[in-house]
Every structure is written in C-alpha cells, then in structure tokens.
Amino acid sequence: MSAPPAGVAQLIDRMRAARAHGTALQIVGGGTKVFYGEAPRGEPLPMRDLAGITSYEPSELVVTARAGTPLAELESELAAKGQCLPFEPPRFAAGGTVGGMVASGLAGPSRAAVGALRDYVLGLTLLDGRGELLTFGGQVMKNVAGYDVSRLIAGSWGVLGVICEVSLKVLGSSVETATLEYEWDEPRALQELARWRAQPVPLQASAWYEGRLRIRLAGSRAAVREARARLGGTATNPEAALTFWESVRDQRHGYFAPATDEPGEGIALWRLSVPPTVKPLSLAGRQFIEWGGAQRWWRTSAPAAEVRAAAASAGGHATLVRAADKSVGAFAPLSGELMRIHRALKTAFDPERILNPGRLYADL
Amino acid sequence: MKFPTNPMNSRAQDPHDPDPHRRAPRVDSAGFAARRSEVYAALVEVLPADALLTGRERTQPYECDGLTAFRALPMIVALPATEAQLAATLRTCHRLRVPVVARGAGTGLSGGALPHRWGVTISLARFNKILSVDPLSCTAEVQCGVRNLAISEAAAPFGLYYAPDPSSQIACTIGGNVAENSGGVHCLKYGLTLHNVLRVRGLTAAGEPVEFGSEALDVPGLDLLAIVIGSEGMLAVTTEVTVKLVPRPELARCMLASFATVEAAGAAVANVIAQGIIPAGLELMDRRMTEVAENFVHAGYDLSAAAILLCESDGAPEEVEEEIEAMRRVLTESGATRIEVSRDEAQRLKFWSGRKNAFPASGGISPDYMCMDSTIPRRKLAEMLLAIEGMEVKYGLRCVNVFHAGDGNLHPLILFDANDPDQFRRCELFGAEILEASLKVGGTVTGEHGVGVEKLNSMCVQFSPAERDRFLAVKRAFDAEELLNPGKVIPTLQRCAEYGKMHVRRGLMPFPDLPRF
Numbered sequence: 001m002s003a004p005p006a007g008v009a010q011l012i013d014r015m016r017a018a019r020a021h022g023t024a025l026q027i028v029g030g031g032t033k034v035f036y037g038e039a040p041r042g043e044p045l046p047m048r049d050l051a052g053i054t055s056y057e058p059s060e061l062v063v064t065a066r067a068g069t070p071l072a073e074l075e076s077e078l079a080a081k082g083q084c085l086p087f088e089p090p091r092f093a094a095g096g097t098v099g100g101m102v103a104s105g106l107a108g109p110s111r112a113a114v115g116a117l118r119d120y121v122l123g124l125t126l127l128d129g130r131g132e133l134l135t136f137g138g139q140v141m142k143n144v145a146g147y148d149v150s151r152l153i154a155g156s157w158g159v160l161g162v163i164c165e166v167s168l169k170v171l172g173s174s175v176e177t178a179t180l181e182y183e184w185d186e187p188r189a190l191q192e193l194a195r196w197r198a199q200p201v202p203l204q205a206s207a208w209y210e211g212r213l214r215i216r217l218a219g220s221r222a223a224v225r226e227a228r229a230r231l232g233g234t235a236t237n238p239e240a241a242l243t244f245w246e247s248v249r250d251q252r253h254g255y256f257a258p259a260t261d262e263p264g265e266g267i268a269l270w271r272l273s274v275p276p277t278v279k280p281l282s283l284a285g286r287q288f289i290e291w292g293g294a295q296r297w298w299r300t301s302a303p304a305a306e307v308r309a310a311a312a313s314a315g316g317h318a319t320l321v322r323a324a325d326k327s328v329g330a331f332a333p334l335s336g337e338l339m340r341i342h343r344a345l346k347t348a349f350d351p352e353r354i355l356n357p358g359r360l361y362a363d364l
Numbered sequence: 365m366k367f368p369t370n371p372m373n374s375r376a377q378d379p380h381d382p383d384p385h386r387r388a389p390r391v392d393s394a395g396f397a398a399r400r401s402e403v404y405a406a407l408v409e410v411l412p413a414d415a416l417l418t419g420r421e422r423t424q425p426y427e428c429d430g431l432t433a434f435r436a437l438p439m440i441v442a443l444p445a446t447e448a449q450l451a452a453t454l455r456t457c458h459r460l461r462v463p464v465v466a467r468g469a470g471t472g473l474s475g476g477a478l479p480h481r482w483g484v485t486i487s488l489a490r491f492n493k494i495l496s497v498d499p500l501s502c503t504a505e506v507q508c509g510v511r512n513l514a515i516s517e518a519a520a521p522f523g524l525y526y527a528p529d530p531s532s533q534i535a536c537t538i539g540g541n542v543a544e545n546s547g548g549v550h551c552l553k554y555g556l557t558l559h560n561v562l563r564v565r566g567l568t569a570a571g572e573p574v575e576f577g578s579e580a581l582d583v584p585g586l587d588l589l590a591i592v593i594g595s596e597g598m599l600a601v602t603t604e605v606t607v608k609l610v611p612r613p614e615l616a617r618c619m620l621a622s623f624a625t626v627e628a629a630g631a632a633v634a635n636v637i638a639q640g641i642i643p644a645g646l647e648l649m650d651r652r653m654t655e656v657a658e659n660f661v662h663a664g665y666d667l668s669a670a671a672i673l674l675c676e677s678d679g680a681p682e683e684v685e686e687e688i689e690a691m692r693r694v695l696t697e698s699g700a701t702r703i704e705v706s707r708d709e710a711q712r713l714k715f716w717s718g719r720k721n722a723f724p725a726s727g728g729i730s731p732d733y734m735c736m737d738s739t740i741p742r743r744k745l746a747e748m749l750l751a752i753e754g755m756e757v758k759y760g761l762r763c764v765n766v767f768h769a770g771d772g773n774l775h776p777l778i779l780f781d782a783n784d785p786d787q788f789r790r791c792e793l794f795g796a797e798i799l800e801a802s803l804k805v806g807g808t809v810t811g812e813h814g815v816g817v818e819k820l821n822s823m824c825v826q827f828s829p830a831e832r833d834r835f836l837a838v839k840r841a842f843d844a845e846e847l848l849n850p851g852k853v854i855p856t857l858q859r860c861a862e863y864g865k866m867h868v869r870r871g872l873m874p875f876p877d878l879p880r881f
Contacts, residue, residue, distance in 0.1 A: 059638035060741050082640060105587070112581060118590055119559050132830040140739040141771040142556065142811035144545050144594045145819070145826055146835050146854065151558070151590035155582075172640030194500040198524060200611040200680065222682035275579040277501045294581045316580035332584040337574045341841055342585055348837030360585065 007050065008133065008164055014045065015162070016131040018354050025354055027158040029068065029100035032093045035322060036104060037157055037330045038359050047099050050164060053077055055139075062122060062139050064167040067099025074098055083170045086114040091250045099163045105155020108249035109205035109216070112276070112291035118154035120169045126153060128161035129350025139167045152345075158356035159364050160349040174204070174218035176225075179241035180233030182213045186280045186289070189213040193292045194277055201227045207248050208289040209255055216245060248290065255288045255297070268323035270307050272296040274316030281310050304328035331360060399482065400439050403462050407442060407484070410452035417441040426485050429470040429477040430532075433734075433782065434817055438465065438479035445490040447567070447603050454601065455571035457484055463850050464569065466601045468509060468540035471532040473735055474816030476543065476596045476852055483850075488539055491603060494518045502609045503562060503579060508539025508602045512546075515607060524609035527554035530812070531720050539602045545594030547812040549645045549719065550676075552770035554610065556812070558593045563606035566592075569843040579606055591838065596814050597849040599842040613678035616644060617688055618715045621695045622669030622702040626650055629671035630745035632698035633769040636675065637742065639694050641687060645676035646770030647719050650749065653726075653764040653777075657718035660725035665718055666702055673700075673769065674719055676712075722766045723777070730762075730779035734791050738802035739811035742772045751801050752776055759794040761787065773811035774802070800825060815853045823853070824860035832860070 018025050024042030034040060051068035058081040065074055071091060078084050088108030089101045102124070105117050123137025126149075137143055137150035153160060184192065189208045193215075196203050202219035214236065217224045228235070236244070247253040256269070272281065276293035285300030300307065304320065305328075311318035317332035334342065339361075346353065346364050358364070400418065407416055417423055418440050428435040439462075444450040457464050463483030470477055479485045491507035494514065498504070499522035504515055512533040516525040529548035530536055536546070541557045542564055554560070563577040577589035592599050623629035629648055636643065649657065650671050658665045665672055673695070677687040692703055706712035718725070726733045740748055749765060756763050762779045776798055780791040799809040799822045809815075809822040823832065835854040839846060855863075 057741070057743070059634045060743060061637060062741075115555070115559055116582065118587055119555065128834070130830075134828070134831045134834060136831065138806065138808050140741060140807055140811070142547055142551070142739045142768070142773045143808040144812055144814050145808045145810050145823060146815070146831070147591050147599075147838050148545070148558070148594050149591065149834065149838065152587060154590070155587050160586075171642070175640075197502050198499050198522060198611055200613055220679070220683045220686055222686045223680050226680050226682055273580040273582050275501055277498070291581060315578065317578075317584045319584065334585050335574075337568065337572050338585065338588070341574075341588065344841030344844075345586065345838065348834060348841055 008127065011045075011050070011127055011162065011164070012131055012133065015127055015129070018043070019129065019131055019352050022352055023354060024357050026359075027099075027103070027162050027356055029097035029103075030070070030095035032091065032096040033100055033104050033106075036106075038326065038362070040356065041358055042354070042356070045162065047097060047162070054165065058083060060139070061141075061170050062167055063170055064139060064165060065098045066165045067097060067102075067163045069098045071096045071098055071101055078170055079173070082173055084173045085120065085168065086171045087111060087117050087120060088249050089117060098166060102154050102163055102166050103156065103158045109207065109245055109290060112206075112294055113204045118151045121150050121154045122167040122169055124150045124153060124166040125164045126161035127164055129352060129355045133164070134161070137167070141169065157360045159346060159360050161355065176221045177204070177216055177218045177238075177241075178224050178228055179214055179216050179236040179238075179244070180228070180231060181236055182233045183211060184208075184213050185211055186287070189289070190277075190280065190293045196231070197276070197292055201231065203227075203292075205245060206290065206292050207244075209287075214244065216241070253288075255286070255299070258299075266301045266324075267299055268301070269321045270298045270300060271319040271321050272298060272307070272311045272314075272316060273319070274311060274314040278314040278316070281314065283307060283310060308332055329362070334361075396439075396482075403457075403460055403484065404440055406456045406460060407440065407453060410456055411442060411444060411449055415443045415445065415449070417443070423479075423485075426467065426470070426479055426487065429467075429472040429475060431473055431475040431478070431816065431818055433732075433788070434475045434478050436479045436481050438485035439482055440484045441487060442484050443487045443490055447573070450486065450488075450601065450603065451567050451571040451573065453484070453486060454567055454569060458570045458845065458847060461845060461847065463847050464601075465849050466539075466543075466597045468537035468543075469511070469532075469535045471536040472540060472544060472816065473737070473813040474810070474818040476814050476816035476849070478817050478852075480850065486601065488537070488601075488603075491539070495604070497522065497524075497609070499524065501579065502611075503606055504609055505604060505606045506538055507604055508542070509537050512536050512538060512541055519609045520612075522609075523612050525612050526560065526607050527551075527610050528557050528560055531723065538605045538607065542593055542602050542605055543595065543597045544812065544814045547768065547771070547773070549647055549716070549768065552646055552768070553642050553644045558590065560608045561589070561593060561605055562608055564589060564592055564600075564602050565604040566600040566602045568600050569845060569848045574600060576600075577606075594814070596816065596853050598839055598853055599848065601848070613644075613680075615681045615684045616676060616678035616709075616712060617684055618645070618706045618712045619675045619677070619688060619691060619695070620665065620704045620715055621673045621675065621700040622666040623671050623673070623699060624669070624701050626671045626749045627746035628699045629673055630742075630749065630769070632673060632695055632700065633745060634742050635694050635698045636691060637770065639690065641690055641694070643675045643687070643691065643770060644678040645674060646768075647674040648672070648745070648765075648767040648769035649674075649719065649722070650765040652762070653722060653766045654718070656725045656729055656764060657722055660728060661714075661717045661721050663714050663718035669701065674715060719766065722775070726764055726777045726779065730781070732782040733777045733779050734795055735813070736774065736776045736778070736795050736798050737810045737813040738799050738807050739771065739773045740802050740805050740807035742769070744805040744807070745769060745772065748774065748801065748805065752798060755794055755797055759790040761790055761794055763794070768811070771811065772807070774798075796822065817852055820853075820855040820859060821863045823855050824863045829857060829860070832857070
C-alpha cells in the first residue's frame with residue numbers, strides 16, 4: 001500500500017492511476033462501518049489525512065469539513081457553540097469520520113422527527129471515478145441550481161465518488177429534553193405513537209423494546225413542560241436517559257451487542273424500514289422498534305426470503321446488517337428500472353467501476 | 365420521417381432567442397406540418413381526440429409559464445386523464461423521438477414549462493385527485509395536478525397540513541413543486557419540498573413506471589428521490605406524490621420589526637438565528653417593497669422604516685410566548701425602531717398579506733418585472749442590498765427587494781417595460797450581475813425558482829464543464845434519448861462558450877493546496 005495521500009492533489013493522482021490500471025479502490029475513513037453493507041474490496045484509499053473543519057459560521061447554521069475529519073471533533077466543535085447534527089449519526093465505535101458518516105447516510109434515534117442525514121447536506125466536493133473534482137450544492141440553505149447531486153451522494157457508500165469536503169446544515173441543540181417511559185406491549189405502543197404523531201407534541205425519538213416504550217421530548221422549555229403534563233408516563237432520570245439514547249444511537253445497547261456471539265448460531269441482525277403504521281410484524285426472534293414504528297430491528301434466524309417478504313409486503317425493505325453470511329445480499333434488491341438507473345449513474349461517475357465496487361450491490 | 369435535427373442545436377427553436385419580444389414564429393414549413401400530422405396520428409391512436417389540442421388558438425394558453433418573457437407554441441398539447449394514457453403518450457413520443465414538456469399549473473418562474481416548438485406539451489391538469497389522507501401515518505397521497513393549498517385543505521379536518529407554502533400555493537400543483545423543489549415563507553423551520561415528500565411515482569421518458577422513495581423513511585440503494593425532486597421535469601414525469609403532513613401548530617403569531625437601515629435589518633436576521641431561534645418565518649422587505657405592498661393590501665406596514673422584518677413564531681401558546689419575547693429582545697438589541705406583534709389570527713394574516721402579494725403588487729407599479737432568486741449567506745444580506753442599489757444606478761432601472769431573509773434567499777424584483785427592448789436588455793444584464801454577485805459571496809443562482817431557460821447562462825458561471833457534463837450524464841441515466849424537457853436546466857458546452865466572456869469560476873469550497881482551473 002502506498003503512502004496515504006496528504007491532500008486532494010495526491011488523491012487525484014491516485015484516482016487517475018487506478019483508473020488507468022483498472023485498480024479497485026476501497027475508500028477508508030475510520031473503518032467503523034466496515035461491517036455494514038457488502039464487504040469492501042480493493043486497495044485501501046485512506047482519507048484520514050484529508051481532515052479539518054474548513055469553515056464554521058454558527059450564525060449561518062453551516063459547517064464545512066473535510067472528509068477525514070473525525071466525527072467526534074466535528075461534534076465537539078458544534079457542541080462548544082451549542083449546536084449539533086440533529087440527525088444523530090450512529091458512531092458504532094470511536095474513530096468514525098465525517099466522510100464515512102455522509103457516505104453511509106445513516107441516522108440515529110431522532111430520524112423520524114428531524115429528517116435524514118441527506119436533509120442536512122448542503123453541498124459537497126467529490127472526486128469521481130473519472131478523477132475529476134466536482135462541487136455540487138453549496139453552503140446556503142436553498143439551492144436548486146442543477147440536479148441535487150450532493151444529496152444523491154449521501155448514503156451512496158462511495159460508489160459514485162470520493163467525498164472530499166462537505167457542507168452541512170446544523171441546528172441549535174434542544175434547550176430542554178425529557179424522557180418518558182410506558183409499560184406497553186407492541187400494539188399499544190405503535191397505536192399511541194401514531195396518535196402522538198398527529199399532535200403538535202415535541203416527540204423527538206422513540207424506542208420500544210421488551211414491553212417498554214421510551215420517548216424523548218425535546219424543544220423549548222415551555223413545549224417540553226406542556227407535553228410532559230399531557231403525555232403522562234414515568235420520567236427517566238436525565239443521566240440514565242442520556243446513556244440510554246446514546247446506546248441506541250451507537251448500537252451499544254444490549255439488544256444490539258449481545259454477550260454471546262449470536263451470528264455464529266445463525267441469528268442475524270436485520271433492519272426493517274417500513275411505514276410507521278404497519279401492524280406488528282411476526283417473525284421469530286427479538287425486536288427493537290425505533291422511529292415511531294418506521295425502523296424495526298430484528299434479531300432472527302428466519303430465512304432472508306421470509307424477512308424480505310415481510311418487509312416488502314409491509315411496503316418497506318430489509319437490510320441484513322450483521323450476519324456471519326451475507327450471501328443473500330446486504331441490501332434489498334431493486335426493481336429492473338431502478339437498477340438500470342443505478343447502473344447508468346455508476347457509469348456516469350465511475351465508468352471503470354473502480355470505486356468501492358460491490359459495496360452497495362454486486363454489480364455496481 | 366425522422367426528427368429533423370437535434371432540436372436544441374437549432375437556433376430557430378432556441379428558447380433563449382436573444383429577441384425577447386419574439387412570439388413563437390409561425391412555422392408553416394411543410395416539414396413541420398408533416399411532422400405534426402405524423403405525431404398527431406400516432407397520439408390519437410392512444411388518446412381520445414378531445415385530449416389533443418393543435419393550432420395556435422387552442423395551444424396558445426400553453427405558450428409560456430410564469431416567466432412570460434419566453435414563449436413558444438407547442439406542436440401539440442396532450443391532456444391525458446389516466447396513468448395508462450400518460451404512459452401511452454410517453455411511449456408514443458419516445459418511439460417517434462418527440463420532445464415532451466410536462467406541465468402543471470404553469471406558475472413556474474424560470475420557464476421550466478416553456479413549450480418546445482417541435483414537441484408535445486403534456487398538461488397534467490386532469491391528474492387532480494387527492495387519493496388518500498392518512499391521519500395515522502400523517503401522509504397524503506395525491507395526484508400530481510393537485511394544488512398545493514388543496515392538500516392542506518383536505519388535511520385540515522385532521523388538524524394537519526402540508527408545510528411548504530410557495531406564494532403561488534393557491535394555484536401551483538404538487539407535481540410542479542416536486543419539479544422545482546419549491547420552498548415558501550415557512551421553509552426555514554419546516555423545510556423545502558424535498559423535506560416533506562416521501563414518495564414520487566412517475567413514468568420515465570420511455571413510459572416505464574417507476575417509484576422513488578417510499579412510505580417508509582428510506583429505500584435501498586441510491587437516494588434517487590433526492591435527485592428527482594428539483595429536477596425540473598428533466599428526469600421523469602411525476603404522476604403521484606406522497607407527502608408528509610404535520611400537525612397544525614396551536615398558535616402562530618407574527619412580529620413586524622422596523623429598522624432605520626437595511627444593514628441593521630440584515631444584521632438582526634443573523635442575530636436571531638445566532639441565538640438558536642428558528643422562526644417559522646423570517647422575511648425582509650425594503651422600504652420600496654413595503655410601500656408597494658402597503659398600497660396594494662393596506663397591511664399596516666411602517667412606511668418610515670428603511671426595511672421591515674416579518675418574524676413568525678408558532679407552536680404551543682407558552683412556547684410562542686417564550687419565543688416572541690426572545691425575538692423581541694434580539695430585535696431590540698439589533699436596533700429595531702418599532703415592533704408590533706399580531707394580536708390575533710386576523711391581524712397575523714394581514715401582516716402576511718402584503719408579503720404574500722409582493723409580486724402582484726409590483727405588477728401594479730411597473731409594466732413588467734423580473735424576479736431574481738439567488739441565495740447567499742445570511743451575513744452577506746446587507747452587502748448585497750448595497751450592491752443592488754449601485755446596480756440600479758448603473759442600469760437605470762428600479763429594483764424592489766423582498767427576501768426569505770432567514771434562508772438568505774433573495775427576490776429582487778427588477779422593474780422594466782418589456783415594450784422597450786433596451787430596458788429588457790438592461791434588465792437582463794442587471795439580473796445577471798445580481799446572480800454573479802451572489803456567486804461571489806458564496807451563494808447560488810437559484811434558491812427555489814429553478815434554472816429553467818432563464819438561468820441557463822448563469823449555470824455556465826456556477827458550474828465547471830466537468831460538473832455540467834455530470835449533470836448531462838445524470839439526465840441520460842434517466843432519459844437516454846434526452847426527450848424530457850430538452851434544453852432546460854443544463855447548458856451545453858457550446859452555449860457556455862457563446863455566453864463567452866471569461867468568467868473566473870469561484871471555488872465554492874476551495875482547497876488551498878489545490879490548483880484549480
């Protein structure tokens with residue numbers, strides 16, 4: 001492996017050489033999400049040295065950072081100004097980078113209330129598979145000049161280009177939060193979540209697990225105070241609540257990190273993304289529900305076809321997140337027309353298929 | 365017969381014909397008539413005859429959208445009523461290689477629905493049904509031709525509404541909103557169309573049904589919904605949209621704040637946001653705009669102020685009180701000379717009426733106006749206003765200013781008389797200079813109105829040849845034959861070369877260690 005690139009110019013040289021030789025490259029940030037999706041292939045292209053926050057204007061609600069910037073550094077800079085990434089990107093482990101966060105497009109407990117990572121991407125600079133540096137979007141809140149390529153790149157797992165720098169919208173952290181608990185079974189929890197969804201309550205996150213629903217309220221003092229009075233439940237003490245939501249966000253909660261090595265026993269972790277109002281799914285195994293019912297995790301040994309069929313018939317899809325064997329494909333297969341568009345986009349940005357080949361789908 | 369030429373290389377049909385007063389020339393050539401007959405004969409096989417319009421008289425209502433300076437008569441107008449008819453229309457056009465322009469209410473401001481002289485304009489007016497409103501999932505499924513405001517009206521019995529509220533919301537359709545990624549005065553807090561649409565069903569140029577997004581919060585693979593929204597009808601024809609509905613806040617109050625200078629008003633906007641307050645709306649009008657709006661609707665604006673801000677707070681009553689007091693404090697500290705808070709809903713709506721009628725009101729004081737739409741960093745607002753004042757002198761034209769200040773989205777309205785060719789020319793130069801000044805301070809040439817045909821030249825300045833090439837490649841990934849709305853949004857290399865003068869491209873996110881361009 002060659003020396004890590006010190007800057008973009010070196011990245012461009014590396015990309016052009018790889019293109020000329022047809023060398024596959026795997027884009028490497030902090031390596032915290034290697035387990036997610038299909039297995040990375042190709043020569044490592046380390047991004048850690050392309051680091052640093054290049055501009056941060058708290059009053060503009062915009063931060064621009066290079067891809068290799070540690071996510072922890074970005075979050076602590078924002079916190080120092082009372083701001084945050086509202087979508088709570090999961091960290092899984094220490095060492096993740098801003099580029100990896102954007103490339104995976106994942107969001108944490110607050111997703112249903114505040115939107116996805118892509119909703120906060122304002123613009124980015126991309127080095128595509130043709131070895132050209134491209135800037136899409138910008139640093140302003142509203143921008144409809146040309147197609148919104150920067151948001152297409154969010155969650156694209158590096159198959160279209162190497163993110164070099166990204167501008168994100170940030171928000172002030174909530175003034176007040178409160179966590180409430182309810183001893184409710186799954187149908188009751190889903191029903192109450194649906195009822196609250198249609199009311200103006202500052203419900204920012206929810207998690208149901210083993211007969212207990214927890215919700216997090218967040219907003220102004222007045223709004224949280226009023227909602228607490230209205231929603232009842234048992235208040236969790238703030239420290240325990242913080243620990244709990246962080247453990248859900250980063251999947252360190254006992255549900256996600258069992259003491260025994262389940263994958264060896266044929267049990268896999270699935271993520272089912274479904275319309276929130278879908279009635280309880282009946283798979284064999286244990287479930288953890290987030291996002292007001294829209295994200296349902298399953299630890300199950302049910303065959304992939306059964307899990308995917310359950311998700312599809314509910315109007316959603318299933319991702320095989322952790323498993324000893326992912327030969328069924330980590331991500332749900334696409335319809336013919338959508339796959340055709342995916343292939344054409346891949347060809348547009350990376351005609352030689354050198355960037356993260358197979359990371360999203362085998363033939364991308 | 366084969367399609368005569370690549371339509372966009374033909375000067376005669378270039379929608380950016382330098383003569384703005386040109387009506388679509390009467391095309392009497394035998395070639396055109398034969399082509400029209402051929403296409404008509406094929407379409408009448410798949411559509412009822414009353415769903416097809418030809419001839420100047422019947423197609424003239426479709427000759428332009430809200431950007432009336434650009435007009436062209438479509439060869440044929442098709443009005444399909446079902447997805448099957450629409451698919452058959454698209455398949456037919458695809459087979460015959462006929463350009464297709466999809467059209468909603470025609471309220472767009474950048475010429476995105478400008479017809480193609482050799483093309484079929486497909487009016488989606490008949491796709492006007494609200495298919496379902498689901499108060500449990502807080503979603504509505506509607507056909508593309510449903511009006512923006514009609515969605516909120518249908519959701520109202522459930523205490524829900526659709527948040528994006530472009531000023532044209534009485535008339536504009538959700539399909540058009542998807543095409544343009546429309547905003548509105550409340551998008552600072554509630555987001556753009558992108559943030560409020562879950563699913564778009566549509567047809568590709570080849571007539572293939574396709575769905576982007578879903579009622580779940582994400583889909584496997586690339587986020588194509590994110591690129592389809594705001595694609596100005598270039599990637600697919602939208603037929604159905606699932607939108608997110610949000611609970612109507614219990615209370616909303618609007619604050620009017622007066623400032624002695626535009627700079628102070630601009631600084632106040634940045635100060636509000638810096639305090640961590642995200643108002644439901646934060647709009648700025650300069651004195652001239654205020655006068656024009658006040659004469660039009662009598663909203664009770666302070667005519668002695670150099671600029672006024674409209675700041676809205678919504679939520680639970682206690683929350684609104686808290687936020688109004690916080691905003692009052694920041695605005696006072698920022699030098700507000702007068703502050704008035706709406707007493708009740710009637711007064712709140714009155715405060716907004718002037719802002720929402722800014723464009724029509726401007727129509728009352730000038731024969732024509734051109735509305736610009738750039739977005740800049742908020743901290744540059746005052747600087748930009750001063751620059752625009754200088755341009756008024758330079759081009760000898762007046763400009764009134766109304767901004768979505770919270771978003772940094774400017775809407776300078778340049779006043780001119782289209783009957784005077786020199787005024788139009790100066791107006792175009794004035795507009796181009798505003799856009800280029802916006803780029804220089806780190807902004808973009810269009811915040812919410814889209815590129816259409818109007819800002820094609822400015823796209824040459826904002827994007828490099830490689831970036832424009834990728835845009836074209838994205839288009840071809842969806843529409844290999846380039847038949848959907850051809851010639852809009854992405855300028856060709858040739859066009860940019862003609863636009864000429866050597867622009868130094870601003871690095872949006874410059875790498876100091878990198879030699880660029």
